[in-house]
Amino acid sequence: MHPVSTPTVRKIIHIDMDAFYASVEQRDNPDLRGKALVVGGSPEGRGGVVATASYEARKFGVRSAMSSKQAIQLCPHAIFVRPRFEVYKEVSGKIREIFRRYTDLIEPLSLDEAYLDVTEDKLNIGSALEIAQQIKQAIKDELQLTASAGVSINKFVAKIASDINKPDGLKFIGPSSIEVFMEKLPVEKFHGVGKVTAAKMKSIGLHTGADLKKLSEQELIRHFGKTGSFYYQIVRGKDERAVQPHRETKSLAAEDTFAQDLKTLDEMDAELYKIAEIVHSRLERKNLKGRTVTLKVKYSDFRQITRSQSLFSPIADQATIFSVASKLLSSAISEDEKVRLLGISISNFNEAENPRALKQQQSGQLRLFP
Incomplete structure (x- = not known):
């Protein structure tokens, strides 16, 4: 008789840095330590969006993707600083170097989080929990930052586990539980x-x-x-998705559903501006630029449409994203229509220059700006 082989139980770690941008800023500037810090756009003028907030600010209800104007209302003594994405990218690279000591099966989700498959680890440690502890300690010792880790047999449960004991948390959820x-x-x-x-x-x-x-x-x-x-x-604990080291991002999006329907184009533009800033921030995190901007609109009667515009050159800056989306919106909204959801997505990240778009641009058919 041939022995019956048992399927290998995967060992998955999800690492999530704690208030990453804010923690880097507090690490690099001692005057910001222990303070309610918001990394994002200024609350002045049109107002920006919160990229992240320190735990001191989170105690007051400040959260990522919140408008900076709302953040300052919740936490009037908050200190606002603009994101330094180049610094965050550099730090993220050093974190990945730590990961690679243990495995090459790393799936980054953003600058500050990743899945690791340590079913077979480089150092033959054997214990995913021990590896997670070592990674957390290395990040603390070498980078003066803290990370939270979730350990389980699949990606879904590991990700939930990493959020349970934040900050500086570690949670293991085994197969039987x-x-x-x-x-x-x-x-x-x-x-x-x-x-x-x-x-x-x-x-x-x-x-x-x-x-x-x-x-x-x-x-x-x-x-x-x-x-x-x-x-x-x-809900039955089943998730067969593999950790994908070379996962390619096809598109990147942000959207918001509003508590009250938006009635005027000015109201819609104001919300669209905030969504464009979130998309810009996410593109920066992943170091991506895209050629196609897609607007998503859901009306008060739940009808939904999308409108897209492809550009000749790849973009990532907020002003261009907003401008394109705003023009698409103005053509999609007629008088008296109310909107309950708006979204923006960016795609076509690595395509060669689009000859058709170039031809249209040269013939004046693709004029987006005066």
Whole structure:
């Protein structure tokens, strides 16, 4: 008889730096340590967007992607500094060097977080928990920064685990405890479930993983579309996605659903400006530039449209992103229409120069700016 081979249980670590941009600023400037710090746009004038905030500012409710004007209202004594993305990229590179001591299976999600597959580690340590501890300590000793780590057998659970004991946290969720853990988890804590989806879940009596687990896969699909299949799997602790070291970003987006419908183009432009700043920040984190800007609009009656514009040269700056999206918006909105959601996405990151776009630009068909 041939021995029955048992499938290898993967060992996945999710590392998430703690208030990364703000922590780098506090590390480099002793005067900012212990202070309520906001990294992002100024609250003056039109107002910017919060990229991240120190834990001292978070105590007052300041959060990433919040408008800087709202942040200063919540925390009047907050100190605002502009992001230094080149510095953050350099630090992120040093963090990756630490990761590579243990594995080459690294999937960066942004400058400040990544998945690591240490099923087989370079140093033959064998324990994912021990590796996570060593990585955290190396980051602290060599870079004077703290990171939180989640350890489990798949990406989804590891990511949730890394958020449990922040800052400077470490959480292991083993195979035997995953299902019980997922059953107790509030739906808003599921990675990928935003405020709108969480509210919809609660409106139909789904408050925890245990509630989700009561529904069949078809019922979840009926309520949440194709994402319902994903919910069905992950609430049972199943996630077969591999860590992808060379994952290529196809597009990058940000959107916002508004508590009250927007009624005027000025109101919409003001919100679009904030969304453009978030997209700009995310492009900077990933060191990306794209040629295609896509606007997403959902009207008050839940009709949804997208409008796209391809440019000759790749862009990443906020002013251009906003200008293109604003022009697309003005052509998509007619009088008396109300809007409940706006979004901007950027794509075509690494394409060669588009001959068709060039021809249009030369013939004056693609004039975006006067």
